[in-house]
Amino acid sequence: MILSPSLLCADFSRLADEVAALEAASVSWLHLDVMDGCFVPNITFGPPLIKALRFESRLFFDVHLMIEEPARHLHAFKDAGADMLVIHVEADCHAQRTLAAIRALGLKAGIAVNPGTDISAVRWLVQDCDMLLIMAVNPGFVGQRFLPQTLAKVRVAKAMLAEIGATHVLVQVDGGVCPENAAALVEAGADVLVSGSAFFGHKPYADRLKLFAALSRPQSRN
Ligand code: DX5
Ligand code: ZN
Numbered sequence: 001m002i003l004s005p006s007l008l009c010a011d012f013s014r015l016a017d018e019v020a021a022l023e024a025a026s027v028s029w030l031h032l033d034v035m036d037g038c039f040v041p042n043i044t045f046g047p048p049l050i051k052a053l054r055f056e057s058r059l060f061f062d063v064h065l066m067i068e069e070p071a072r073h074l075h076a077f078k079d080a081g082a083d084m085l086v087i088h089v090e091a092d093c094h095a096q097r098t099l100a101a102i103r104a105l106g107l108k109a110g111i112a113v114n115p116g117t118d119i120s121a122v123r124w125l126v127q128d129c130d131m132l133l134i135m136a137v138n139p140g141f142v143g144q145r146f147l148p149q150t151l152a153k154v155r156v157a158k159a160m161l162a163e164i165g166a167t168h169v170l171v172q173v174d175g176g177v178c179p180e181n182a183a184a185l186v187e188a189g190a191d192v193l194v195s196g197s198a199f200f201g202h203k204p205y206a207d208r209l210k211l212f213a214a215l216s217r218p219q220s221r222n
Contacts, residue, residue, distance in 0.1 A: 054081030137175030146176030
């Protein structure tokens with residue numbers, strides 16, 4: 001299991017220090033939530049902030065684009081230093097073309113589904129992806145309650161990926177992830193867990209990372 005802490009819950013007045021603390025704690029991924037106030041009701045940050053952090057960090061930048069028409073901004077996020085760009089299937093009626101364009105830029109590509117979107121919506125897209133992001137809350141805000149039906153959705157996604165021979169596609173779960181549901185999510189098949197409010201604010205980060213990792217090991221589920 002890979003833990004990808006969501007920067008949105010970090011201390012925004014000390015971001016460089018926060019990123020350094022994550023690296024010192026042996027975190028490997030950083031989840032960056034880009035919101036446009038249109039696809040979702042909130043506005044966060046864009047390429048300039050990601051670029052500033054890129055100078056400070058070697059973490060894998062997992063960039064979650066909650067924006068309309070993501071294809072218009074791919075170059076900007078590549079130039080900013082993103083490693084993976086995840087677009088929402090609900091935000092792009094030409095998602096296959098956009099995913100191919102992300103890969104053509106040399107980046108990893110991901111497709112995300114909102115809680116109300118069935119996994120079948122990405123049936124013909126996952127072959128062009130490195131990751132499938134299953135939202136466990138309606139995107140837009142941190143600190144929301146985990147939707148329990150996500151567990152079944154992760155199982156359906158894993159079965160679909162196996163059926164079409166795409167088991168190399170990582171399954172990520174984002175929203176309301178916490179120590180109380182991490183083990184069940186990994187058991188259902190989640191490969192990458194995003195955690196915002198249940199990670200930041202719990203220092204030292206190395207201990208928090210160890211807690212999530214321990215919960216995700218099979219023996220902890222007895
Ligand atoms: C929600 C974002 C999430 C969020 C996670 O719209 O996509 O990444 O920051 O925060 P928590 O873990 O607090 O739900
Ligand atoms: Zn996110």
